[in-house]
Amino acid sequence: MAKFERYNKYLVLKLEDIENFTNNEQKKWLSRIQYSIRSHRLAHGKKDNSYVVVNEDQPYAEKVWVLIQEQWEREEKERQTTRKCSNCGWEGKESECQFGHNDFYCPSCCQEALEVV
Numbered sequence: 741m742a743k744f745e746r747y748n749k750y751l752v753l754k755l756e757d758i759e760n761f762t763n764n765e766q767k768k769w770l771s772r773i774q775y776s777i778r779s780h781r782l783a784h785g786k787k788d789n790s791y792v793v794v795n796e797d798q799p800y801a802e803k804v805w806v807l808i809q810e811q812w813e814r815e816e817k818e819r820q821t822t823r824k825c826s827n828c829g830w831e832g833k834e835s836e837c838q839f840g841h842n843d844f845y846c847p848s849c850c851q852e853a854l855e856v857v
């Protein structure tokens with residue numbers, strides 16, 4: 741089973757820093773970048789997410805990392821669970837499915853017929 745590793749997934753900018761440390765031209769560019777990313781996400785069927793951000797300087801940051809790791813490990817266990825389709829007989833793990841979904845639809849016959857082996 742894969743092992744959880746911490747990594748940087750997001751770029752976070754503090755609004756107060758943007759206000760105080762960028763000029764008007766930089767603010768315009770930042771706004772254009774935001775608009776471009778948001779519109780492309782929506783065009784690709786992705787939702788407009790919002791996030792909870794934790795400064796790693798805070799004493800509770802380590803607790804948040806533990807929560808993230810626990811959730812990742814639960815999802816990894818699901819990805820590694822062998823499933824079999826009761827309709828067509830396909831057998832495999834979610835991690836092997838080329839569609840990368842996390843539901844119970846068979847990647848071979850597309851029926852909702854996957855069961856844990």
Ligand SMILES: [Zn+2]
Nearest residue numbers: 825828846849
């Ligand atoms: Zn099937």
